[in-house]
Amino acid sequence: MLIKGCLHTHTTCSDGKLTPQQVADAYEEKGYDFIAFTDHDYLLKPQSIELYREVSSGMIIFEGVELTVFVKGYVHVNRIHGDEEELYILNHLGEYDLGMGQVLQRIETVAEMFPLDAVEITSNGFRNPEYEIPEIRYPKIASDDAHTRLGVGRAWIELDAPRDKDSIIKRIRQGDFWNCYI
Amino acid sequence: MAHRKKNKNVGIIGIGQTKYSSHREDVNQPEMIHEAVKAALEDAGITMNDIDCVVHGNMELFEMVHQPDLWHVIGTGAYGKNCIRITTGGTVGATIACAADNFVASGMYDIVMAIGFQKLQEGHTTGGITNMADPLWFRNLQTGALTGSKAYDVIREFGEERGKRASLMYRIIMDKHACLNSLAHRAFGLEFEQIDELIRTSPKLVGDLKLIDMCSQSDGACAVIFAEEKKAKKISKKPVWIRDHITIHREETFNIFGYDEKFPVQTTMRVAAENLYKRNGIGKPLEYFDVFEMYDPASWWALDWLRDFFLLKGDEHLRLVENKDIMIGGKMPINPSGGVIASNPISATALIRVAEAALQIRGDAGKHQIPSPVRHALASGFGGTMWTVLMMLEKELNW
Numbered sequence: 001m002l003i004k005g006c007l008h009t010h011t012t013c014s015d016g017k018l019t020p021q022q023v024a025d026a027y028e029e030k031g032y033d034f035i036a037f038t039d040h041d042y043l044l045k046p047q048s049i050e051l052y053r054e055v056s057s058g059m060i061i062f063e064g065v066e067l068t069v070f071v072k073g074y075v076h077v078n079r080i081h082g083d084e085e086e087l088y089i090l091n092h093l094g095e096y097d098l099g100m101g102q103v104l105q106r107i108e109t110v111a112e113m114f115p116l117d118a119v120e121i122t123s124n125g126f127r128n129p130e131y132e133i134p135e136i137r138y139p140k141i142a143s144d145d146a147h148t149r150l151g152v153g154r155a156w157i158e159l160d161a162p163r164d165k166d167s168i169i170k171r172i173r174q175g176d177f178w179n180c181y182i
Numbered sequence: 183m184a185h186r187k188k189n190k191n192v193g194i195i196g197i198g199q200t201k202y203s204s205h206r207e208d209v210n211q212p213e214m215i216h217e218a219v220k221a222a223l224e225d226a227g228i229t230m231n232d233i234d235c236v237v238h239g240n241m242e243l244f245e246m247v248h249q250p251d252l253w254h255v256i257g258t259g260a261y262g263k264n265c266i267r268i269t270t271g272g273t274v275g276a277t278i279a280c281a282a283d284n285f286v287a288s289g290m291y292d293i294v295m296a297i298g299f300q301k302l303q304e305g306h307t308t309g310g311i312t313n314m315a316d317p318l319w320f321r322n323l324q325t326g327a328l329t330g331s332k333a334y335d336v337i338r339e340f341g342e343e344r345g346k347r348a349s350l351m352y353r354i355i356m357d358k359h360a361c362l363n364s365l366a367h368r369a370f371g372l373e374f375e376q377i378d379e380l381i382r383t384s385p386k387l388v389g390d391l392k393l394i395d396m397c398s399q400s401d402g403a404c405a406v407i408f409a410e411e412k413k414a415k416k417i418s419k420k421p422v423w424i425r426d427h428i429t430i431h432r433e434e435t436f437n438i439f440g441y442d443e444k445f446p447v448q449t450t451m452r453v454a455a456e457n458l459y460k461r462n463g464i465g466k467p468l469e470y471f472d473v474f475e476m477y478d479p480a481s482w483w484a485l486d487w488l489r490d491f492f493l494l495k496g497d498e499h500l501r502l503v504e505n506k507d508i509m510i511g512g513k514m515p516i517n518p519s520g521g522v523i524a525s526n527p528i529s530a531t532a533l534i535r536v537a538e539a540a541l542q543i544r545g546d547a548g549k550h551q552i553p554s555p556v557r558h559a560l561a562s563g564f565g566g567t568m569w570t571v572l573m574m575l576e577k578e579l580n581w
Binding site (some may be wrong): 013014015041042043045056067068070074097124147148 | 203204205207208211238306308310368370371380383385386393
């Protein structure tokens with residue numbers, strides 16, 4: 001089954017402008033099958049998990065968090081929970097203002113800290129083709145990193161997988177998906 | 183222009199702002215500026231035909247575009263008009279307000295529009311700041327606004343716990359104000375109960391300056407129209423009068439690092455405040471002013487600067503914050519708009535302070551209007567090599 005999703009979105013549980021329900025509705029209207037709420041760890045409202053779970057949607061909703069990790073400056077790592085599996089993605093490589101050599105170093109350092117599964121090669125949903133290189137040995141994933149309604153639906157992944165969280169995570173880990181952009 | 187030597191009195195007759203956001207990808211630079219210009223003209227009830235001169239302000243190296251005033255004409259409406267571009271760092275917005283006021287006050291023009299804008303997501307602000315500092319100044323100046331020195335100073339004077347809690351208290355009050363302002367960029371919905379958690383979890387930037395303490399970079403534009411007295415009264419039902427303004431920039435930049443306790447340098451904030459109040463006969467600024475839109479790039483600086491701007495002593499400034507006197511409805515509301523911490527399109531930022539102070543006097547600030555009458559307002563700008571601009575706005579032309 002071909003399904004469509006985004007694994008990086010923000011809500012009012014941190015610095016997003018839409019509530020979790022509004023975010024889910026915005027993606028569902030665009031035909032998504034799954035999304036992940038990945039609000040910033042340091043701004044996370046105490047009741048966030050409850051708010052995520054109150055969302056009514058026909059989509060699969062992953063719960064996640066965007067971790068702020070110090071590696072010679074701050075980088076962001078998404079931790080996304082499946083039923084049994086966990087997915088770790090190093091986010092928006094293009095937003096750290098680093099040269100390619102430094103980016104490769106950061107990836108390796110983060111990989112020593114977390115079981116890194118993928119890297120995000122979009123900045124707010126815009127493609128950064130310079131990171132589509134074999135030297136980055138991790139699956140390269142496109143996401144919105146949407147904070148507003150305008151940011152919803154710019155970039156997504158499609159994959160052939162059963163509609164369950166762990167299957168989706170396993171496919172992503174294997175790099176078995178397509179990046180898509182508007 | 184020297185105080186009390188204005189050829190003409192000057193009133194603000196039109197105010198326009200865009201939505202402030204980290205990414206205004208829905209518009210290009212001229213389109214974004216046009217939003218503010220159109221809003222200001224509509225607010226004043228005039229057209230571009232009535233504008234004699236446009237003062238355009240931005241930090242062109244932040245977008246890395248040369249002479250933006252020329253190719254922004256389609257958005258500013260300045261084609262065929264007298265136009266001047268001003269760049270003075272974070273202070274730009276305040277400097278263009280001063281310039282527009284001076285142009286009108288001198289009698290050179292009757293109606294002048296000041297436009298401040300920044301579209302930071304299209305450039306590289308850090309790169310711009312770094313390069314503009316090098317090679318003339320010391321390398322350690324190149325963090326630009328990202329310095330933890332104020333946090334260090336406050337903690338040294340008042341202790342770690344009190345300093346950090348007061349800084350976060352200020353930050354959360356600004357956030358509560360920003361939540362009332364539909365144009366604000368950052369509005370998190372923070373609660374006072376989160377102070378301890380935020381002190382613990384917010385990522386450090388430099389020293390004790392944390393991410394939550396610091397302003398973001400925003401996209402946005404602001405336009406303010408200034409008119410000479412007769413036209414201001416004819417055009418606007420409630421013009422806001424510019425009583426006076428002062429600009430102070432000194433050599434303290436070169437002393438801020440390697441600070442010497444034995445030879446403290448008086449800040450440009452205090453020098454500006456002392457001189458401005460003295461020449462206007464204001465003995466108790468905290469009692470005189472009804473609202474203050476302060477250029478507050480970080481909560482630590484804001485906390486410290488309250489003392490200088492209001493000529494306070496000891497810990498009076500901390501108590502203002504701790505007692506929530508700076509909240510809307512409090513004794514001295516600071517930044518009902520949410521301030522710079524909430525929205526920082528750099529070269530518009532200080533003009534926004536003037537615009538928001540004027541809106542408060544007019545009673546047109548919407549949900550973030552303070553509940554008591556506003557007759558006397560203060561607006562500040564800050565940036566560059568420790569520039570401070572302080573502007574007084576009045577409801578009545580009676581001084």
